Amino acid sequence: MRMISLNVDLGERTYPILIGPNLLDDPEPLRRAIGGVSAVVVSNETVAPLYLERVQAHLAGLRHEAVVLPDGEAYKTLDILDPIYSALLKGRHDRHTTLIALGGGVIGDITGFAAATYQRGVNFVQIPTTLLAQVDSSVGGKTGVNHPFGKNMIGAFHQPRAVIIDTRTLDTLPDRELSAGIAEVIKYGLINDAPFFEWLERHMDDLLAREPAALSHAIERSCLNKARIVAADEREAGARALLNLGHTFGHAIETGMGYGQWLHGEAVACGMLMAATMSAELGWLPHTEVARLRTLLLRTHLPVTPPAELAPERFRALMAVDKKVIDGALRLVLLRAIGQALVTADFDPAALERTLATPAAA
């Protein structure tokens, strides 16, 4: 299968997204992105035994080392940065070093934040190994960690130098993680790509069966969609907030239930259905379209019912801790149609109350 190459166009900080099978065996993309004479690979205890050796083989001749972190969303905290900073300092890594994130979105977000802050900013490269990271988190430069009071509350925008996607790393990904990644893929169809949503309805079984051509198409189309939005609005002054569809509800679920209980993609799936339900409550989206989304999520083995543990009051309080809140006003990403999302604070709050009160997403 051919290698696909896309760009995230950001002027002199433009970088490539390379997509293809067995890209981990090719030293060139990584060597090109490194530049300096040293590098640190950051991975975790699940991914390192699978892929670290292949990445390190390309670092021969450079001063390099690896930091292997514990696995899990629960470890995406400020404390986890210490072993990374310590390795960088002990190894006398200067401003020309490169951090390489090898893993899913958790490793990517942590490593990117370490790269944004070490000596006020060094290079980094993303080698995403989950579907979610390949279609979303490795692209766009949002980095950071969670706080007990809210998801991704401490962070920085810091773009990678390259994103290297070896689609064969998905061979070892558990089914539940594959489905969680597909949630963010479905998101792009909902935001502004109705033909892609229709393609997903036709090809969901192929994706779940990990058919290589289907996976490759889904990754390419997702990255194209994300790259276009990021290039137009790098720091979320406007349109980029559309990428947050389902996230105000979803982040509330993740924080409220305890990080790691619901996978990010699962919480986003449920959150997207809640956003669609609320849009229907507002009279903006036909109920038949909500049902269409629900069917697709269920086929993907994704949750469609918010956790009973989160009463509406608690849900509302958690939703208020959101980076899209401006001057106390909650802004939500809602739907006018499948393929037509909008960001707005201009909604009848009763529609939100009804959405939270009935497990209508069920």
Ligand SMILES: NC(=O)c1ccc[n+]([C@@H]2O[C@H](COP(=O)([O-])OP(=O)(O)OC[C@H]3O[C@@H](n4cnc5c(N)ncnc54)[C@H](O)[C@@H]3O)[C@@H](O)[C@H]2O)c1
């Ligand atoms: N920065 C962004 O724009 C952005 C976008 C979306 C999500 N995120 C963040 O990403 C995180 C979720 O990422 P995720 O879904 O990748 O979760 P994750 O990083 O926790 O990875 C999921 C699981 O898969 C394992 N794994 C990774 N690659 C594997 C492979 N190839 N084979 C077997 N196991 C593998 C991991 O060790 C982990 O146990 C959340 O913290 C979310 O907030 C960030």
Ligand SMILES: O=C(O)C(=O)C[C@@H](O)[C@H](O)[C@H](O)COP(=O)(O)O
């Ligand atoms: O890249 C973006 O912009 C996104 O919003 C992508 C989301 O899928 C991702 O989960 C992101 O980390 C959420 O951002 P946040 O600013 O709401 O923390």
Ligand SMILES: [Zn+2]
């Ligand atoms: Zn997300």
